Amino acid sequence: MPLVDYLMSHDGPPSPSGQAYDYVVSADGLWVQAENEHLAARVPIAHCEVRGLAALHPVFTLKHGSIPRDLWVPIVDVARAWAAEGQEVLLTVRHDPRLGYHLVVPQQATSPTEVAYVPAPDVVLEIHSHHRYPARFSVLDDADEQRLAVYGVLGRLDTDHPQIRLRVGVYGYFMDVAWGDVFDGELQGFCDRTLEGEDEEDADELLA
Numbered sequence: 001m002p003l004v005d006y007l008m009s010h011d012g013p014p015s016p017s018g019q020a021y022d023y024v025v026s027a028d029g030l031w032v033q034a035e036n037e038h039l040a041a042r043v044p045i046a047h048c049e050v051r052g053l054a055a056l057h058p059v060f061t062l063k064h065g066s067i068p069r070d071l072w073v074p075i076v077d078v079a080r081a082w083a084a085e086g087q088e089v090l091l092t093v094r095h096d097p098r099l100g101y102h103l104v105v106p107q108q109a110t111s112p113t114e115v116a117y118v119p120a121p122d123v124v125l126e127i128h129s130h131h132r133y134p135a136r137f138s139v140l141d142d143a144d145e146q147r148l149a150v151y152g153v154l155g156r157l158d159t160d161h162p163q164i165r166l167r168v169g170v171y172g173y174f175m176d177v178a179w180g181d182v183f184d185g186e187l188q189g190f191c192d193r194t195l196e197g198e199d200e201e202d203a204d205e206l207l208a
Helices: 069-083 141-146
Strands: 006-009 021-026 029-035 039-047 059-062 091-097 101-105 108-110 115-117 121-130 148-155 163-170 173-177
Touching: 029 163, 039 148, 039 163, 039 173, 059 115, 069 091, 069 148, 101 115
Parallel strands: 006 021, 121 148
Antiparallel strands: 021 029, 029 039, 039 059, 091 101, 091 121, 108 115, 148 163, 163 173
16 A cells, blocks of 8 residues: 555545545546544645546545534633733644543643644644734644644634634645534634635734
């Protein structure tokens, strides 16, 4: 089995073949697909017409179900505590058969614009804070978030309209996902930037 394979959607979604991930050509373009014990995803890379193949659609599945909203509350509490000091912070949600989903705050060195940490294995969600800045993924975030996992960023934590943005990452390729696609329950008190999109103010601010 190759590390990465290159597949065609002749009659529909092809079965996984690469050890890490697969590129798939379909009637509507190029995709990357991958799965591990925690999640599965198919993310579009480029849209184009390819005649004679079957069309595909995006896929995002959490194999253990949605992350409980009970974990969302401490994520926000920790991020706000660090935001009060003007610092970013990174948190992870992991899963194991005994504990289920659980929150882990890894060892890290923080600053107002950067977090240095050692990526941990078996992470389902990795989320960090931009404290008073908008919830948007920066160029540095794109470079750091290179595994198969869900990634998130919190922003505007010093206001009455804090923000959250989430995406699934497949080894450097990304697709936005809504809060309700990841967490159980109802999002309250936050703006889901995945649903709202970015504004001109966001584009003018450079974030780590």
